[in-house]
Amino acid sequence: MRPRHAIHLVGPLALAIALVGTPEAAAAPAHRLPTLHVPTVAHGPACAGQVVVDATSIAALQQRSGPPIDNRGRLYVSATGGFFGVSESLGAPCDVRVTIAWHNLTSGRTGTISGTVAGLLAPAAPLGSLTRMVTTGSGRVELMVSTDRPHLPARGTMTVH
Numbered sequence: 001m002r003p004r005h006a007i008h009l010v011g012p013l014a015l016a017i018a019l020v021g022t023p024e025a026a027a028a029p030a031h032r033l034p035t036l037h038v039p040t041v042a043h044g045p046a047c048a049g050q051v052v053v054d055a056t057s058i059a060a061l062q063q064r065s066g067p068p069i070d071n072r073g074r075l076y077v078s079a080t081g082g083f084f085g086v087s088e089s090l091g092a093p094c095d096v097r098v099t100i101a102w103h104n105l106t107s108g109r110t111g112t113i114s115g116t117v118a119g120l121l122a123p124a125a126p127l128g129s130l131t132r133m134v135t136t137g138s139g140r141v142e143l144m145v146s147t148d149r150p151h152l153p154a155r156g157t158m159t160v161h
Contacts, residue, residue: 031056031057031158031159031160031161032054032055032056032057032158033053033054033055033056033143033156033157033158034156034158035052035053035054036052036053036054036143036145036154036155036156037050037051037052037154038050038051038052038053038098038145038146038147038151038152038153038154039151039152040096040147040149040150040151040152041096041149041150041151042081042083042085042087042094042095042096042149043087043094043095043096043149044085044086044087044094045085045086046085046086047083047084047085047086047087047094048083048084048085048094049081049082049083049084049085049094049119049121050081050082050083051079051080051081051096051098051117051145051147051151052079052080052081052082053077053078053079053098053100053143053145053154054077054078054079055075055076055077055078055143055156055158056075056076057074057075057158057159057160057161058071058074058075058076058133059071059072059073059074059138059160059161072138072161073135073136073137073138073160073161074133074134074135074136074160075102075133075134075135075136075141075160076131076132076133076134077100077113077130077131077132077133077134077143078129078130078131078132079098079100079115079117079129079130079131079145080117080119080129080130081094081095081096081098081117081118081119081128081129082119082120082121083095083096083118083119083120083121084120084121092118093118093119093120093127093128094118095116095117095118095128096116096117096118096147096148096149096151097114097115097116097147097148097149098114098115098116098117098130098145098146098147099112099113099114099145099146099147099148100112100113100114100130100143100144100145101143101144101146102134102136102141102142102143102144103141103142103144104136104137104139104140104141104160105139105140105141105142105157106137106138106139106140107137107138107139109136109137111134111136113130113132113134114130115130115132116128116130117129117130136160137160138160138161139159139160140157140158140159140160141157141158141159141160142155142156142157143155143156143157143158
């Protein structure tokens with residue numbers, strides 16, 4: 001049985017995050033996803049914070065040296081977490097499982113990636129991140145981010161070259 005005080009702590013933490021909100025995504029080039037912020041409760045009796053997701057079309061990046069590589073239709077995705085609170089394991093950071101679903105709106109292709117992220121808000125230190133190269137195909141791609149704990153989902157659209 002879970003202690004009642006844990007439920008009373010997590011509710012206000014999640015509410016505080018939702019009320020404070022997250023910074024608006026700055027305008028990003030079409031080949032880069034505006035940074036997505038997902039306020040979420042994390043695993044632990046009193047953990048909350050946010051997941052931050054960035055994505056870039058690899059073909060749009062300038063290669064500085066070496067032979068050219070064909071990276072058309074590939075996307076680099078990264079997710080990190082920043083949390084505060086008390087985790088289930090003393091001394092371990094709060095963490096949450098993240099799922100990023102993608103949908104190529106041009107071709108109809110879909111897929112998902114998932115993994116666990118962990119980190120501290122102060123000092124801002126990602127301790128576990130999710131990074132993947134994803135072959136979405138070229139076109140307009142939508143990413144939808146969710147977690148396995150109560151959260152406010154986020155979505156964004158970008159062009160993959």
